[in-house]
Amino acid sequence: MDISTPPEDQELRNVIDKLAQFVARNGPEFEKMTMEKQKENPKFSFLFGGEYFGYYKYKLAIEQQQQLCKPPGNEVADVSAPMTMLPPPPIPPTTPSVEELIQQSQWNLQQQEQHLLSLRQEQVTAAISLAMEQQMQKLLVETQLDMNEFDNLLQPIIDTCTKDAISAGKNWMFSNAKTPSHCELMTSHLRNRITADEAHFELRLHLIYLTNDVLHHCQRKNQRDLLAALQKVVVPIYCTSFLAVEEDKQQKITRLLLLWEKNGYFDDVTIQQLQSPALGLGQYQASLITEYAAVVQPVQMAFQQQIQALKTQHEEFVTNLKQQQTVAVAAAAAAVGQNKLIRSGSEDIYNVTDYFCF
Incomplete structure (x- = not known):
C-alpha cells in the first residue's frame, strides 16, 4: 500500500x-x-x-x-474598531x-x-502460562488427582505450619506419587501456589518448609520420581520467594538452601542457580522459552x-x-x-x- x-x-x-x-x-x-x-x-x-x-x-x-511555505499574515487592521489592549501574538514554532x-x-x-x-x-x-496450564489440565485428566483435597491439606500448613500439618501434606504427596505424571502435577501445583503474585511471605515460607520435609523423605525412601519433579520446580519456588522479600526474611530461606546443599538433594547446576537467585530465575525463564518454543516462536515472529x-x-x-x-x-x-x-x-x-x- x-x-x-x-x-x-x-x-x-x-x-x-x-x-x-x-x-x-x-x-x-x-x-x-x-x-x-x-x-x-x-x-x-x-x-x-x-x-x-x-x-x-x-x-x-x-x-x-x-x-x-506559509507567508506571514498581512491583514489590514480595522481602524474604525475601538482600540483594545491585546496580548502579543504567540511566536510561531520554527518548522x-x-x-x-x-x-x-x-x-x-x-x-x-x-x-x-x-x-x-x-x-x-x-x-507460556497458557501452555503450562494446559499441561496441568492434561495431567489432571490423566491422573484423576483431586487438587482440592491437596489444597485443603496445604491451608493448615500456610496458616499454622505445625509439624502435624506438614506431616499430613507430606504423607498425601507420597501416597499419590504413583507415576512421574502424578509427581509432576503435585509439584507444579506447589510451584503455582508459591510463585503466584498474590502469595504472601508466610505462604511461600511455609510451603517451602513442606518442600524441605518432602525432599528429606525422598532421599530416605529413594523416591526418585518425586525428587526429580521437585528439582524441576525448586528454582522458581526458591528464587521468587527470595527476591520478593527483605534481607532478614531472606535469611530464613537461605538456611534451607544450606541444608539442601549439605544433603545433596540437587545437582550442582541447580545449586548454583539457587545461590544466585536473580540469575537463576532468569535462566529458568529462558529455559521455558526453549521448552515451549512451539507457542513462543509464532509470537516472536509476528512481532x-x-x-x-x-x-x-x-x-x-x-x-x-x-x-x-x-x-x-x-x-x-x-x-x-x-x-x-x-x-x-x-x-x-x-x-x-x-x-x-x-
Whole structure:
C-alpha cells in the first residue's frame, strides 16, 4: 500500500489529518504528549507503527512543508474598531528541517520498537502460562488427582505450619506419587501456589518448609520420581520467594538452601542457580522459552515482522523526505536562475534605452 493512501474510514482519516496539523504547528512535543495519553486507545495505533502509520508520516511531512511555505499574515487592521489592549501574538514554532524530521522519525521508531518489545514479552509470558496450564489440565485428566483435597491439606500448613500439618501434606504427596505424571502435577501445583503474585511471605515460607520435609523423605525412601519433579520446580519456588522479600526474611530461606546443599538433594547446576537467585530465575525463564518454543516462536515472529515493517516505513519516509528536499533545492536553484535572467534582460533594456536617449 502506498504510504500516501488515506484510510477509507473518514473518522480515522480526520483523526490522522488533525493530529498531523497539530504536530506540524506545535512541534514534536505535542506528538510525544499524544502518544503518552493515547497509548491504550486503538484508534491511535497508527502512532505506534500500526496501520496507516505511513500515511500519518506522509501527511505530517506535507503539513510541515505547508507551515514552512506559509507567508506571514498581512491583514489590514480595522481602524474604525475601538482600540483594545491585546496580548502579543504567540511566536510561531520554527518548522523543523529535514534533518530534524528524520531524527524525530528515528526517535519515534525507537519508541515504537520499545513498546512492541514490551508487548512481545507480555504475550510470550502469557503464551507460556497458557501452555503450562494446559499441561496441568492434561495431567489432571490423566491422573484423576483431586487438587482440592491437596489444597485443603496445604491451608493448615500456610496458616499454622505445625509439624502435624506438614506431616499430613507430606504423607498425601507420597501416597499419590504413583507415576512421574502424578509427581509432576503435585509439584507444579506447589510451584503455582508459591510463585503466584498474590502469595504472601508466610505462604511461600511455609510451603517451602513442606518442600524441605518432602525432599528429606525422598532421599530416605529413594523416591526418585518425586525428587526429580521437585528439582524441576525448586528454582522458581526458591528464587521468587527470595527476591520478593527483605534481607532478614531472606535469611530464613537461605538456611534451607544450606541444608539442601549439605544433603545433596540437587545437582550442582541447580545449586548454583539457587545461590544466585536473580540469575537463576532468569535462566529458568529462558529455559521455558526453549521448552515451549512451539507457542513462543509464532509470537516472536509476528512481532519481528511488525518491527521490520516499522523500519521499512521509516526508511521510506526518509527517502521521501530527501526526494522532496532535492526537488525543493532544484526548484529554488531554477528560480534563482530565472531571476538572474530577468534582471539581466532588464539591464539590457535599460542600456538600449540609454543608448537611444543619448
